[in-house]
Amino acid sequence: MGDEAADAIHAHLTGPPTPGVRVHPGRLDLATLAQATGWRLTPLPWTQDAAVLDARGDRPGLHPLHEAGAYYLQDPAATAPAAALDVRPGERVADLAAAPGGKATALGAALRGRGTLLANEVHPERVTTLARNLERFGIANAVVTHAPVADLADRLEGRFDAVLLDAPCSGEGMFAKSDAARRDWSPAAVSACAARQDELLPHAARLLAPGGRLVYATCTFAREENEAVVERLLRARPDLRAAPAGVPGSDPGDVDPAGPLPADAVARLWPHRAPGDGHVLIRLVREGATPTPAPPDVATSDAVPPLDREAREAWAAFADATFRDGGWADAVVVRVDDRLWLDADRALLEALGPLPVLRRGLPLGRLRRGRLEPAHALAMATAGTDVRRRVALDVEGAAVRRWLAGEEATLDDVGVTPPEGPDGDGYARVEVLGAPLGWGRISGRRLRNLRPKGLRRTS
Numbered sequence: 001m002g003d004e005a006a007d008a009i010h011a012h013l014t015g016p017p018t019p020g021v022r023v024h025p026g027r028l029d030l031a032t033l034a035q036a037t038g039w040r041l042t043p044l045p046w047t048q049d050a051a052v053l054d055a056r057g058d059r060p061g062l063h064p065l066h067e068a069g070a071y072y073l074q075d076p077a078a079t080a081p082a083a084a085l086d087v088r089p090g091e092r093v094a095d096l097a098a099a100p101g102g103k104a105t106a107l108g109a110a111l112r113g114r115g116t117l118l119a120n121e122v123h124p125e126r127v128t129t130l131a132r133n134l135e136r137f138g139i140a141n142a143v144v145t146h147a148p149v150a151d152l153a154d155r156l157e158g159r160f161d162a163v164l165l166d167a168p169c170s171g172e173g174m175f176a177k178s179d180a181a182r183r184d185w186s187p188a189a190v191s192a193c194a195a196r197q198d199e200l201l202p203h204a205a206r207l208l209a210p211g212g213r214l215v216y217a218t219c220t221f222a223r224e225e226n227e228a229v230v231e232r233l234l235r236a237r238p239d240l241r242a243a244p245a246g247v248p249g250s251d252p253g254d255v256d257p258a259g260p261l262p263a264d265a266v267a268r269l270w271p272h273r274a275p276g277d278g279h280v281l282i283r284l285v286r287e288g289a290t291p292t293p294a295p296p297d298v299a300t301s302d303a304v305p306p307l308d309r310e311a312r313e314a315w316a317a318f319a320d321a322t323f324r325d326g327g328w329a330d331a332v333v334v335r336v337d338d339r340l341w342l343d344a345d346r347a348l349l350e351a352l353g354p355l356p357v358l359r360r361g362l363p364l365g366r367l368r369r370g371r372l373e374p375a376h377a378l379a380m381a382t383a384g385t386d387v388r389r390r391v392a393l394d395v396e397g398a399a400v401r402r403w404l405a406g407e408e409a410t411l412d413d414v415g416v417t418p419p420e421g422p423d424g425d426g427y428a429r430v431e432v433l434g435a436p437l438g439w440g441r442i443s444g445r446r447l448r449n450l451r452p453k454g455l456r457r458t459s
């Protein structure tokens, strides 16, 4: 790219990285986040939910609203692929290389609790971070797997309305962030990544239902790892066609002029020309009828074995004492050993067969001596309007910091009047600005802290 490469791109790639934030649209918007924190947020042209972040010396990863799944810290450019997939509630969506979850949390939030997200990460040690981030975001309808993409395609061919392959790549867009990315780069690494992408992308495409959409993305600029990979796919699959990427502020692709990929199906987000450290995405559609969103694919009572009496009674007692107006009472619950789950998508789970599933939907809790100990994930997925008891902590106060450290509290400490009558003692949704931090248990004036030990803040 001549002078551009020598000066402007080089200046960006040698850092510092561009901080970014993406909000959970079901929890707050950018204006509310700016008001609550005093951070300066510069909006992006391609989504209402993300911004370039100037946290003015704060550490945004340690803010209570981060713990409450109100936002995710992400390179601004990396927010474009999930936005370009344009997910609608009720769809069945797959994110095939999903850890740590930057894009999966956006796709899950866009589903607004309806339909299914299959979030897959092949590396078992990375998949737990993915599950934790989906939990923080309160995504109840996610199936989390750690399987090779080829195995998923063999078992789930043709089932998805929308597929994201955010492929492992040579990471040129990571140069500002990571010494390792700069050190590990070589022309041979680009070729090796292209060969792996050539393997993965055709399997990703097999997962599409007729009319389904696919976004292929990388955080690298090499044509070999972007346009060239998709051009080979399009030559092999005439039922796929390119679609306009629709990312305002992006550059078009570096395409083969005689090839099957038009330049406008590609969005190149160069770090010196668009906000962020760089990304490339390409949008494809499979020919055929556009699928209407599937009906909400939660388990139906005749599709699952009935719960045994102990589990049924424990769940009913918990749900009755915790949720208002029968909220969650209709949930069809599945028992696996001593744990209860709300399955995200029975048909999908059955089709997965023996492939490793880390989460089959929403963990509800664990049975102990005939009672349900509710899962943290359930609190994170529960709307404030669902519960009988809420404890709202001041986002700025000391009480929220102590709570995140796992300390016990009294209702006086947190300025809450003890509830009375049947809504007195029991599980409460502890929250900041309406977003959940987990369960507390009210007993008289005491508020027991049920945040999982592994999440407690020690500094």
Ligand SMILES: C[S@@+](CC[C@H](N)C(=O)[O-])C[C@H]1O[C@@H](n2cnc3c(N)ncnc32)[C@H](O)[C@@H]1O
Pocket (backbone or CB within 6 Å): 096, 097, 098, 099, 100, 101, 102, 103, 104, 121, 122, 123, 126, 148, 149, 166, 167, 168, 169, 196, 200, 219
């Ligand atoms: C660019 S990262 C994904 C980032 C993620 N989508 C996000 O937004 O947070 C690529 C992922 O691909 C995974 N990966 C590496 N080799 C793979 C393979 N052969 N098949 C599938 N995924 C692979 C990596 O472990 C990594 O998590």
